[in-house]
Amino acid sequence: SLQQERKMSDLLSQIREKSRKRKELLKHSLGVDNLSEALGTDKKVKTEEDKEGEGNGKFPEPEKSKESGSGSYNGEEISTGGVEEQEFRDSTAFLKGTQSLNPHNDYSQNFVDTGQRPQNFIRDTGLTNRFEEYPKLQELIRLKDELVSRTAHPPMYLKCDLETYDLKQLNAKFDVILIEPPLEEYSRTYGVTNTKFWDWDKIMALDIVEVSSPRSFVFLWCGSSDGLDLGRLCLQNWGFRRCEDICWIRTNTKKKGQHSVVEPKAVLTRTKEHCLMGIKGTVRRSTDGDFIHANVDIDLIIDEDPEHGSMDKPVEMFHIAEHFCLGRRRLHIFGRDSSIRPGWLTIGPDLSNSNYDWAQHNSFFEEGLTTGCTDRIEQLRPKSPPPKSVGRGGRGVGGKKRGMRDSGRGRGRM
16 A cells, blocks of 8 residues: 555656646746736646645735735735736637647638638748749759740630630630639629629530540639539530549738628638639540649649739649640630730630631641650659559459549649
């Protein structure tokens, strides 16, 4: 029994020591000397000195009554000079044990208070500093951009009313098609009023089949509400299979004090938008390295909100499409003057001018339909693992198991 008492005493001593270290660490983290004041509590937190004083027969000071402004000791009233009632100041009392100077990280409450969205605080979202800690990937992105810029033809654009214009008149096939329809929801989220909105029936009626090559990709901006489902129907109607959902998280670092336009009867504020990616034909990342380079970019875009009344999308969407597909024939539908880009044919009713010539456009591809690839890019780009040889328990050539279809994209990366 004496041995058990010693073990119990040692255990209590260890617990007290751990408690003392936690309190000291919390004081240091919060940068305060008085822990009870920092925690917003009325009861004084006992320190080791207080405990030693109690053991030596020293009594703690009497607690002060908030209501009467006095304290009592052995039945005698002691005047305190009228102590004011202590008020609750912050939520630190509920966050004990944290080691952060900002322990709660309540970005949602910060958004309510200041209008700054939580995604504003995500680091290294820009195209220039995103891969500083990954020099090989940074070099790959730079070499890909240089190759795309070197092989891109001069920008071409055609002003046309897409409701009456027949896409067959382009008399061309494209490897990459980017569609930015003027959805009605943009009038609520962006305050767009100077354009004619399209419903999904009209969008589905676009003859994308006539302008898409046998193996091609389409990128369809579909908003953040019913377009996610209706956009999939459009891809299916055009002969594409949905293979990815690229999400644009909209920041407001330049307009910190301004909230987004809140939709009628809405409780939450929409701060994201989706772009569905569809694939047509048979494209495998393990064998079609001359046409696609998978896993170069991620499927998430973090970029600033457009100006009020504008429907401009992030320029990073062009980079994603150009890095992924090596095809040089690129079509941008519902483009604007601000989105005209080398290497792309831009068409839409919001353009102010036209320079499209069918013969000249076709002459750009006489040297080849793809951008090609340098030895250094081939060395740096992520690749699929080589097929496994048939071994014990294999399921056929290459050891490929059921359900392991290679559709051209890696999960989470492009």
